[in-house]
Amino acid sequence: MNERVELLCQLQTMLGEEKVVADPDILEKYARDETPDIVALPEIVVRPETVADVSLTLSFCSKHALPITPRGAGTGVTAGAVPVVGGIVLSLERFNRILEIDTDNMIAIVEPGVITSEIQKAVAAYGLMYPPDPASLDICSIGGNVAENAGGPRAVKYGTTKDYILGLEFVLPDGSVMQSGGKIVKNAAGYNLIGILLGSEGTLAVITKIFLRLIPAPAVTRDILIPFDSIDQAMESVCRLLQHRIVPATIEFMEEEALQLVHRHLHHAIPFPDAGAHLLLQLDGASDDIVAQDMKLLSEQIHADPEHFYIAVTPSQRERLWEARRSIREAIRNESPLFLAEDCVVPRSRIASFVKAVKHYCMQHELRSVMFGHAGDGNVHIDILKGDREMKTWENLVPQIKRAIYHEALSCGGTITGEHGIGYLRRNYLSMALDPAQIELMRRIKRAFDPQGILNPGKVFPEQ
Amino acid sequence: MNERVELLCQLQTMLGEEKVVADPDILEKYARDETPDIVALPEIVVRPETVADVSLTLSFCSKHALPITPRGAGTGVTAGAVPVVGGIVLSLERFNRILEIDTDNMIAIVEPGVITSEIQKAVAAYGLMYPPDPASLDICSIGGNVAENAGGPRAVKYGTTKDYILGLEFVLPDGSVMQSGGKIVKNAAGYNLIGILLGSEGTLAVITKIFLRLIPAPAVTRDILIPFDSIDQAMESVCRLLQHRIVPATIEFMEEEALQLVHRHLHHAIPFPDAGAHLLLQLDGASDDIVAQDMKLLSEQIHADPEHFYIAVTPSQRERLWEARRSIREAIRNESPLFLAEDCVVPRSRIASFVKAVKHYCMQHELRSVMFGHAGDGNVHIDILKGDREMKTWENLVPQIKRAIYHEALSCGGTITGEHGIGYLRRNYLSMALDPAQIELMRRIKRAFDPQGILNPGKVFPEQ
CATH class of the missing domain: 3.30.70.2190 (Alpha-Beta Plaits)
Incomplete structure (x- = not known):
């Protein structure tokens, strides 16, 4: 406890008191995201206002080997923003400005905390469109969209977040600030760092500025x-x-x-x-x-x-x-507040057989299932209702159900998640989708960015 | 020399005599790509036919710490396929099959040695299109397109190679074979390895199979x-x-x-x-x-x-x-067989001022310049003619011209190359575009894939 007070004081001195909080009522708000049932209190929450704040906080954490969990709007559903090992939560909520809408180049420069639908409204005023439309677009932030490579219904025609990111400013765990790309639509100078950061779930770097490609809005x-x-x-x-x-x-x-x-x-x-x-x-x-x-x-x-x-x-x-x-999730919650939400992806031509195979499994195990999703890109949302099962029975059942569904998706030539990511919730299932050599390669990439492993620990990689 | 004969024998025993050559006449063909004036003889050329061949060759090179340079069709213009430190050239020319055209999912599975226009013709028969159209599409291979993230005129509407790669099978320098993605258009399971491999210029892994997204061809x-x-x-x-x-x-x-x-x-x-x-x-x-x-x-x-x-x-x-x-390059060669070919990229709105600034520089230095390119995406081809200058004068001039042009592109908010990559030719200019911390991060990523540094050495990174 003394150590924590000490760290708190140091951070407050460095950044200003107002940006660093340890008030339990406030910490409570940063203990969860939209994932049911996964809660972990941070010790300290930092709410930076500038890139310098982010850099100082990260180099401080590096120096003290403190775990730090970056957080956007907290709308993730795999507990990616939950500080599962404690430490510091770095909330980007104050990075909430649209910095520029450049109509000549059809590019918007935004901070990561801006709500996705606000960007869409702002650019619509110029006849432009930012196409990715995750279901949570009115409450999720663009930084989280980049971290998860968010999709949405319009992905059929327009692709996902990764198809619209032209540049990123980001901060490494050691505090160094860098930019890859910018107001350019092609770039062949060095490795495609944007590519590896997209969908890296806050485990490689903290994103502080985003260059978005816009397109003419359909009339x-x-x-x-x-x-x-x-x-x-x-x-x-x-x-x-x-x-x-x-x-x-x-x-x-x-x-x-x-x-x-x-x-x-x-x-x-x-x-x-x-x-x-x-x-x-x-x-x-x-x-x-x-x-x-x-x-x-x-x-x-x-x-x-x-x-x-x-x-x-x-x-x-x-x-x-x-x-x-739009009412599906609400209707499900109404009948069963607890349910399992999976988002497998399969080749488009296999959706019907995948849905039928999962239905068959559910019937055999007397499970109620509801399926819907993005037919154009093979992304199937599978919600399995707990119903009136005992909590203990349900908890024992969940890993079996997950394995059965993932197994089915993989044997259709698909994978275990199309949009929601691995996060904390699915980390011990990653090895169903990827062989050990590939996971080991990803661990080496993780170390290239974050040699101490302080950034969003406990996520993506299986427990060892 | 004895050592080389020894290695040759071992490789021939492992792979079959016919796949491993050291005949000087044949080696000569693998000593250059389309980059003028850069030539380096390999000691041995390996022409694998299977993924197992590629894996065996790479693990052999790892074991003996031998440099190995992967090669597609050899149409690059930054000497990326030239074995500048000698060693082995691994030519993917026999990986030349279109494995599948899946019309239901609009996906083609191809080997890396297939010529890009052959893929386009094959899928056109089904009313489908593979959009990326680099100028060299009749002679370049799809594997090279992935390694360089090739663009082309249609990038305005359809994007570059990176927008069409759904899956890659690849082999690491240690010989391990893995696949990322597949017949799926969304994938959130683990890091986006496809992202970092795209445009990595053969320095991270050898690509052996490619899953291409196709679209309905416009009628x-x-x-x-x-x-x-x-x-x-x-x-x-x-x-x-x-x-x-x-x-x-x-x-x-x-x-x-x-x-x-x-x-x-x-x-x-x-x-x-x-x-x-x-x-x-x-x-x-x-x-x-x-x-x-x-x-x-x-x-x-x-x-x-x-x-x-x-x-x-x-x-x-x-x-x-x-x-x-289409006749521009031929017309230039006709007047000046030697010329400098740059492909800077700037924000679209800055093309006119960039072109005028470079013209002004050329006028001041009595240089003839020819400019053309992709107006929709800000990618400007700048060819500067040697004319009848003395060779020595020209060689001294080239680095100055490059620096002046790159400086202009960077000060417009652009970068030094949009399509052709860094390769060998531009490696000592990379630090104009990227700061030392970012280059160091890229070196760490390189080590995550290739800890011994055997794969395509001498490329991308500045000499140290």
Whole structure:
């Protein structure tokens, strides 16, 4: 305890009292992210305001071999921002400025603490778009998006966060500040450090500035809900669409149980509640004519009755259409506050067989499952409900369920997570996806950035 | 010499005689790439046929601490494939098979030695496209494209090689074989190894299999040549187009001296030879209507006389239109076999001022310069002609010219190379672009992959 007071005083002297806190009420807020059930109190929280603050804090931690966990908005679901070994939480919440929107070069320069949807709104005012749209976009921060390489429904057409990062300023655990890339869209000078930092889950460096590539915003978007008799039919249509040069901005799917659950939850009718599966598509383009063209091509390729397409044009129609998709998690929580949320990825053509195999497993083990996700890129969200099982039974069951689902995804040629990352929650499952030599290579890369292992310890790598 | 014979025998015993050669006539072919004036004979050339061959060769080199230089098609222009410290050249030329074209998932699996345009032709048969189109696409290999993160004119709309790599199988210097990614478009399991391998110029691992993301091929393309009075006018139009939601597949530019040089060289008229600058655009889309829409929007935004647009529809018209752009290098070689070829990158909005600053420098130093390149992504090719200068004078001049050009690019917020990489040629200039701490971090990453430093030594990093 004395040691902690000592460290606190030193940090406060260095950075200013107001930026360094050890008040238990405040610490409590930094003890968790959106991952259910994983809580660990930090000893100290640092809220830096400048890159110099970040650098000083990190070199201080290096000097004293103190663990330090960087934190964005705390919306992660694999406990990546939870200080599982204690130590310091470095919250980037005050790095919350959009520094520049350069319309000539279509680049935004932002600090990592800015909320993703705020960036989208700010650039929309100039007719520009930052496409990645994770479900949490109204509450997550762009720094966290970089750390997790966040995806979202629009990934089908527009890709994920990694496709929009042109430059990063970052601080190494030893306190050195550097920048890779910048206002340039090509760069062949030295190794692609941006590449390795993307999705590194706060274990390699602390990001302090981000150069985002923007694109012209589509002038016209049209949302279409299409019911299918079965998940097979829905997925065949997805492959056919893409092969026929129709690339919607989003292709979301919901299977039968997801539809029924939401239907019960909402207390009012959703469109086509009795379907075997829904596809929710968004077409977009530079003009009405262009989108109408795509719509025509789409109708020709979808083997479903065009009478049953629900097309949203007005905002309220659009809202009605997306309501079911957006309400899934709430509907699940309503029936079972505890549930397992997985986000495996498989080749697009294997979604239907993967979903059916997981359903079969769940039926055999009397588990309720709800599946939905990004049909265009093979990313399937699988939520398994605890229901009224005893807590002890559930806790014993979870590792078995995880292994079964991961095994199925891997045997389809996929992997164990497409968006949410490994974090703390999945670290002991990483070796299902990667062989020991590859994990060892990643450990060596970790040491190249963080030789003392002080940055976000306990994450990504399996316990040894 | 005895030692070399000994190694040769051991390698031949291990791999089979036919795959290991030390015949001077054959070695000679592996002593250079497309970089003028840099030649170094390897002691032995290994031409593996299987991943096991690659693994055996690398672990043999590790055991004997032998330098080994991986080689694709040898079309690089920074001497990246030249064995500057001797040792073994590992040529991937026999890894030349397209293993699979998976139309459902729109993914191709290829070996690294396949020629890029062969992949494009093979997937075109299925209505699919592999977009990256480096100028050398008919002679370069896809493995080299990955090692250099190759770009090309279509990067404006479609990005560079890095945007299409979903998976890599690779071999570390110690011989261990691993795969990162695969037939999946999202992957959050562990570090993004693909990211750091892209553009690593053969210094981290040897790539043996590549999973390529394909996209639906546009059904319609239309090429348009537009003359401008000045480079300023041309570049203003580029910014305006992009901001108005018109994203052509390519936006190439040629400045006055490039146009005049080509005009003289071709012995027949090129369109608009007296212009101050040309823009060469390609619009593409899923249908005639969609492209016509874009064409209409484009005409509204370009501040040039639409009477003077040269629009190519037939293949022969298209050929006439691209002829000037494609003939630049040949025209330069014709006037000056020796020339300096740089490929700086600057923010798009700074192209005009960068070109003018370099022109000014060249005028002051009585140097002939020719500039052209990718206006949409700020990548400027700058060729400086030796002309009839004495060789000695030229050799003394080159480092000064390089420094002046790089300095200008960096002060515009750009960097020293956008496509060609650092290789051997630019290694002592890397420290102009990156500070010592960042280069040191890259050295640590290098050691994480290649602790003995046997893989492609003498490249990327400055001499110490």
